[in-house]
Amino acid sequence: MKLVEIGTVAFDSIETPFGKTERTIGGAATYISLAASCFIDNSGLVSVVGDDFPVEFLSRIQEKGVDLTGLQVKKGEKSFFWSGRYHFDMNSRDTLVTELNVLLTFDPIMPAEYQDCEYLMLGNLDPKVQLKVIEQIPVRPKLVVLDTMNFWMDSAMDDLLKVIAKVDVLTVNDAEARQLSNEYSLVKAARRIMEMGPRCVIIKKGEHGALLFEGNKVFFAPALPLEEVVDPTGAGDTFAGGFIGYLAKTDNCSFENMKRAIIVGSALASFTCEKFGTDRLMDLTEEDIDRRVEEFVRLVDFDIEIVE
Numbered sequence: 354m355k356l357v358e359i360g361t362v363a364f365d366s367i368e369t370p371f372g373k374t375e376r377t378i379g380g381a382a383t384y385i386s387l388a389a390s391c392f393i394d395n396s397g398l399v400s401v402v403g404d405d406f407p408v409e410f411l412s413r414i415q416e417k418g419v420d421l422t423g424l425q426v427k428k429g430e431k432s433f434f435w436s437g438r439y440h441f442d443m444n445s446r447d448t449l450v451t452e453l454n455v456l457l458t459f460d461p462i463m464p465a466e467y468q469d470c471e472y473l474m475l476g477n478l479d480p481k482v483q484l485k486v487i488e489q490i491p492v493r494p495k496l497v498v499l500d501t502m503n504f505w506m507d508s509a510m511d512d513l514l515k516v517i518a519k520v521d522v523l524t525v526n527d528a529e530a531r532q533l534s535n536e537y538s539l540v541k542a543a544r545r546i547m548e549m550g551p552r553c554v555i556i557k558k559g560e561h562g563a564l565l566f567e568g569n570k571v572f573f574a575p576a577l578p579l580e581e582v583v584d585p586t587g588a589g590d591t592f593a594g595g596f597i598g599y600l601a602k603t604d605n606c607s608f609e610n611m612k613r614a615i616i617v618g619s620a621l622a623s624f625t626c627e628k629f630g631t632d633r634l635m636d637l638t639e640e641d642i643d644r645r646v647e648e649f650v651r652l653v654d655f656d657i658e659i660v661e
């Protein structure tokens with residue numbers, strides 16, 4: 354299995370200033386695997402759900418080429434549940450409820466065929482679980498990407514720092530980068546985080562795009578100005594799934610290729626914002642993606658002559 358992704362598979366209840374949805378299907382690993390499936394025919398998902406999770410949805414992910422041997426279904430238990438409310442700018446949100454449920458006792462098992470993965474995406478999840486997954490991989494993958502959030506910084510910082518020390522790329526949003534590094538300047542924050550272990554840091558800034566840092570190099574990818582943003586939930590995970598899916602497909606982890614990968618990740622994330630839950634990702638075509646990447650290229654294309 355070239356690519357393995359871990360993270361939550363969940364029910365989400367979401368409120369935006371413009372609409373509301375109850376117990377829609379979400380979760381970090383759900384978005385990551387669907388986004389990666391746009392580039393990779395076969396990836397493995399490690400996660401856990403309760404027996405309240407709809408089997409039909411699992412079949413739909415499988416049809417996209419996501420292998421579910423690593424997904425545990427716990428009888429008599431409830432799936433992870435998250436609920437959030439977006440502010441008017443849709444860039445910031447409050448978490449209303451996080452019910453860990455089945456995650457409380459989750460012991461991840463990497464199936465034998467996943468253990469030689471070349472690309473590993475550690476999606477948002479308890480850092481203890483992320484560590485257990487890393488420990489089951491005998492040979493270090495070509496690239497390990499970690500995504501996390503303030504919830505784990507508040508509740509499990511020590512374990513989180515242990516995971517951060519073991520990965521190549523960390524993706525966080527701007528507020529989380531500041532919280533983790535105690536630095537206001539994002540340039541200083543990225544430098545501090547790179548000192549903790551990762552070779553690269555990606556700082557996501559919602560509708561203002563994303564920054565990629567490696568050593569002293571920086572690259573900026575915009576977000577597409579969308580006419581209508583219905584629900585940004587999962588945009589960060591979709592970004593991460595698109596990023597690692599593209600790198601795995603092209604099998605090239607250079608800074609230059611990562612620049613392409615964050616454009617592709619941003620393009621996919623823009624689709625996720627167009628509908629509630631995973632609806633838009635589910636029906637994406639290759640043409641949709643190509644057209645959107647072209648829009649990104651046009652968005653930042655300009656000619657300038659510096660007159661001395």
Ligand code: AMP
Pocket residue numbers: 361363364365379380381434435451477478479502504505585586587588589590591
């Ligand atoms: P994003 O909007 O990309 O930050 O991701 C939103 C997704 O993350 C939702 O579908 C939630 O189910 C999931 N999520 C929310 N809180 C957590 C958490 N503490 N750990 C793991 N996943 C979470």
